[in-house]
Amino acid sequence: MKKLLFILLAFSFSVNLMAQYQKQKDNVKKNKKEEKRKRVDALIKQEEEGVVAFKKETAYGIKLNSDGYGFFFELGRAKSVKKATLFQFEFSERKHPKEEKQSNINSQTAPLIYGKLNFFYPVKLGIQQQFLFGNKSNKNGVSVTGNIGGGISLGLLRAYEVEVDKSGTRTFVKYDSPDSLLFINGPYYGGPNIGTGWNNLKLTPGLYVKPALRFDYGKLNELVSAIEIGLNVEYYSKKIPQMLYNKEKQLFLSAYFSLMFGKRK
Secondary structure, three states: OHHHHHHHHHHHHHHHHHHHHHHHHHHHHHHHHHHHHHHHHHHHHHHHHOOOOOOEEEEEEEEEEOOEEEEEEEEEEEOOOOEEEEEEEEEEEEOOOOOOEEOOOOOOOOOEEOOEOEEEEEEEEEEEEEEEEEOOOOOOOOEEEEEEEEEEEEEEEEEOOEEEEEOOEEEEEOOOOOOHHHHHHOOEEEOOOOOOOHHHEEEEEEEEEOOEEEEEOOOOOOEEEEEEEEEEEEEEEEEEOOEOOOOOEEEEEEEEEEEEEEEEO
16 A cells, blocks of 8 residues: 555656646747747837848949949848948959040050050958948938958059050060060050950059948848948058059059948848
């Protein structure tokens, strides 16, 4: 009889213990669901109010500089609604202000830029910190952020080769070659085509800094629709030869305007 009573008590204790464990487990699940619901409700409220909130962002765009143009790709990682880190890649072409195209009406060739020595392509890899200045008042509003950062810039110099008449033969020549007099004096047919000069590529490393203001006007929080205005400041390890008879520079300063698109999640 005592043995049976002990078994019944042990069984009852086990059932109660299992019931308490299941109750705790159900409470944990219920709390997690409640927390998830609150987070979703908060995100919905933020979107209704126009708040731009995200964990990850992928964007791309075109960039018009005061001395050229380019395109870029960006990955964003948010630390909070007000702060984010942006990882950026950019490729652009920088032009000299003295460049002037001349066409040869007697020959179907590319236009000639007299005195141009190199195409100059800055390739940039950098990081920026983004700070929220003003969020949207509603979906139709505009959020304003400030970005500051920089990174490394690799200047690609592609030799500018002109097409000339060399002893009755049409050929391409560059400035730093035995035919430099033909490069300077001609007679010319025209400028380079898209395939010339790549076998004479030179690399010049440098650093850059880029402060900017970004205006996001998109109606949907999960999509990036923005414009950006800012400054480029680049410094290279040596002077960049761009134009004949013009001073070579190591420091470059320009303003820019960007149009960008992308996604958030």
